[in-house]
Amino acid sequence: xxxVTQTPKHLITATGQRxxxxxxxxxxxxxxxxxxxxxxxGLQFLIQYYNGEERAKxxxxxxxxxxxxxxxxxxxxxxxxxxxxxxxxxCASSPAGGSGANVLTxxxxxxxxxx
Amino acid sequence: GESVGLHLPxxxxxxxxxxxxxxxYSNSASDYFIWYKQESGKGPQFIIDIRSNxxxxxxQRVTVLLNKTVKHLxxxxxxxxxxxxxxxxxxxxxxxxxxxxxxxxxxxxxVLP
Numbered sequence: 048x049x050x051v052t053q054t055p056k057h058l059i060t061a062t063g064q065r066x067x068x069x070x071x072x073x074x075x076x077x078x079x080x081x082x083x084x085x086x087x088x089g090l091q092f093l094i095q096y097y098n099g100e101e102r103a104k105x106x107x108x109x110x111x112x113x114x115x116x117x118x119x120x121x122x123x124x125x126x127x128x129x130x131x132x133x134x135x136x137x138c139a140s141s142p143a144g145g146s147g148a149n150v151l152t153x154x155x156x157x158x159x160x161x162x
Numbered sequence: 163g164e165s166v167g168l169h170l171p172x173x174x175x176x177x178x179x180x181x182x183x184x185x186x187y188s189n190s191a192s193d194y195f196i197w198y199k200q201e202s203g204k205g206p207q208f209i210i211d212i213r214s215n216x217x218x219x220x221x222q223r224v225t226v227l228l229n230k231t232v233k234h235l236x237x238x239x240x241x242x243x244x245x246x247x248x249x250x251x252x253x254x255x256x257x258x259x260x261x262x263x264x265x266x267x268x269x270x271x272x273v274l275p
Contacts, residue, residue, distance in 0.1 A: 059253075082265075089251065090206070090265040097172065103262045137205055151263060152207035157221065 050074060051154035053138050059160045065126040068157045072119055078102070079110030079121040080151060081113055084135040096121055125159070131160045138154075174272045181239040183269045185252035188233060194255035197226060198238045201248045209237070209250075228254070239271075247273045 050073035060066055072079050081093040092105035096115035108115075110128075115121040125132060135158050139151040175181045187195070193214040198206035212219045212226045212235075219226050225238040235252050249270050253263040 049207075051205075080263075089267040090253075092262060092264065095262065126175070139205075149194075150208050150211060152208070153198075155203075155205045 049152050049154060051138055051140050051152050053136075053154035053157050055157055056155065057158050057160075058086045059162060060128060061162055062128055062130060063162075064128050065124065066159065068123040068125070068136050068138075069101060070123070070138030070140075070154060072121070072138075074093065075142035076143045077119065078140050078149075079115055079119070080139040080141070081107075081121070081123050082137040082139065082153075084137060084156070085131075086134075086142075087149070090137065093123070111133050128159075128161045130161050134157055137158075167240070171267070171269045172272070174274055175242050176274050177242060177244060179242055181237075181242045181271060183237045183239075183250050183252075185235040185237075185266055186233060187235060187252075187254045189254060189256050189264075190233065192254040192256045195228060195235050196233075196250045196255075197224075197228070198253060198265075199246075200251065200260065200268070201247045206251060207240045211251070242271075242273050244273050244275070247271055 052067045052071040078097045080095045082090040084090050094113050095103040099115050103147040108125050113123045135156045137156045139153045143151045184232045188196040196211040197209040199209050210221045210226045212228050217228050223240045227236045251265045251268045253265045
């Protein structure tokens with residue numbers, strides 16, 4: 048157990064629908080990151096939050112949004128889902144948001160299947 | 163654009179042999195690198211990291227080498243075991259804020275009996 052909790056583990060939905068993925072970071076970590084991993088693909092950075100504020104943005108679609116709450120848990124909202132959104136979505140956390148050596152600890156992921 | 167990539171998508175080694183997984187990066191401004199291991203159905207797991215002011219770092223059975231001149235990173239696994247079978251990702255950290263890691267596509271390591 049890495050200490051990063053993601054729910055749900057598996058999710059099957061239809062095109063056009065909206066889903067929310069949830070992440071609780073490791074105790075003490077202030078930063079949360081979201082990554083997308085498609086079949087046989089690497090990890091694509093989506094977005095990072097630090098202590099409730101957006102810190103960095105990657106290749107996140109406009110149909111996707113995220114936020115980090117005061118208790119530091121984060122949610123990734125995916126809307127108007129398309130077949131191509133089927134992927135593993137990973138959340139990672141780290142102690143801080145600044146530069147420097149700062150290891151990311153990953154959760155087990157949420158597998159989204161869009162039919 | 164700039165990216166992190168891997169020279170070999172798959173690598174098969176005999177149990178007990180040493181494994182070497184390579185990674186090329188293109189951003190000379192990157193100053194922190196991590197190797198992650200991802201087993202089937204699990205999230206990436208930290209193996210070892212290295213900062214750009216170092217050229218070698220050793221862990222338990224693993225060594226990371228950094229050659230900044232040619233922007234090359236490698237992971238060496240000594241006495242490879244069946245439990246080492248996984249996909250290995252290198253990641254570079256860039257940017258002024260946080261750890262906007264860019265991951266390579268990954269190398270699948272298969273350990274043969």
